[in-house]
Amino acid sequence: MTTLALDGADVWYEQHGSGGDVVISSASGFGPYPRVLAEPPYRCTVVTVQARGFGRSTHLARPPAAGWLDQWGDDVLAVADHLGIDSFVYTGVSHGAGIGWHLARHHPERLRALVSVVGAPHDRTGDTSSSAGRRRIVEGRRDPAVVEEQFRVLGGPTEGKERLALREETVRALVARNLTYSEEEATVNQGMPFPEARTNEEVARILETIDVPVLSLAGMRDGVISPDAALRAATRVPGCKSVLFQDEGHFVAQERPARLAREVRLFLDELAGYEEDGGQWR
Template sequence: MRIARLDDISLHWREDGDPSGRAVVFANSLGTDLRLWDQVIPLLPQNLRYVRFDKRGHGLSDCPPAPYNIGQLADDVVGLLDHLGITESVFVGLSIGGMIGQMLAARHPERVRALVLSNTAAKMGEASAWHDRIAAIEAKGIEAVADPIMERWFGTAFRTSPNLTAWRNMLTRTPVNGYLGCCHAIAQADLSNTSAQLMLPVLALAGTEDQASPPDLVRTTAEMIAGARFEQIDGVGHLPCVEDPQGFARLLTEFLEDLRYV
């Protein structure tokens, strides 16, 4: 386990692949930690440097009091990149991780060679829905909303698998302050104006059974970014890297090869 002590936060991070290779940085979804990418990393070209981390309030990173905002979470990434000596990377973000990636690319275009926006959007849902979720968790804890979240996260087939238990446990064991902090960040974020100005290669990925960020929502964000490529992964929900790691890795590898990044 590795901890990066930054100006106002300590983040847990991990590195795989070739430490001297070009960097690919992964950002997780709400309620998950860096284990989200465990099945994908071994399937990718091993001459690259793969960095993943627990955002604030998640996993083994510090958990400051809520609320957070997307700009703050993007600043955390800049601090981590500086700590690791990474000047440029391909950034892969899922859900809120994709929102962080959009903000990072808008604020620091020189640091992002390309973006993979998985199961995310420039605006994810209405603020009122997020405030309802915040209120429910404040009243009864994450356990009270865990089952509906599993339905939004995963496709029908995966929800019958015993592996569902591990992901439900990961969600419910997320620090409440960290989960709520990121809910506040999503609730107040509308990145439409800045994301529409992005000028870099983008791969947008959607799961056909995703109830958290349906394919049309992901497609809408892809269409606002000039030249973005949109792909769907069949039969999976909000976390395609869990349900179909081979399919996810294939699309990511093709994107990296098209960039001549490998």
């Protein structure tokens, strides 16, 4: 693990594995995904970048001038440059996927592909976005009951003895982590991808401009990303491949990482054929 000194912050990153496909991910913190992609049978080189503002990266008293998601995207590129990585697959979960959408829009030349996990750009109607849920967590950041309630909403419904037990462990761990945040960490609200888009149709028009291969992995029980938001990405991003899990919610990366990893490995194999055929899917 290494800390890279950047403008205004130190950013912590770690490399896992040494496979042929280079995968970079950024987030406030990491569970088993995407590190599982470095293990057999997936065998990728995985670089995890802790977003500035959290953990071992520098904590900030105020949001970056560029906005959280764009700043985090710039930090990912800085780490890639430092490691001599010209092109890579970016994957992220939730707010981490938001970073990827910003990279795909503003720096498509750096991405082989984007793998978005429960992170399609949010609806602009209703109050289901991560910014709303995050706002409530920020407001009640020292109240375990408030934090727990929001994580239960975000996770979405599940059932079955084993899955319910796993959900309880997931929520317990998330609440515990949030309650140990510094004040700077606890008050970060990253917002949503493409904040200038005021309507769902404006989001759709931006999605139509994405010019990198995209795999979107979504849970239909997600309390953050609605099925409509997931389908918007599936139908408006050119060439997007989408896998929609009816029985998963927002915590699929924590609760069933291997289920995601299998889809990613298949996509990477398909991506190799796409590249060999000059941008045509086999």
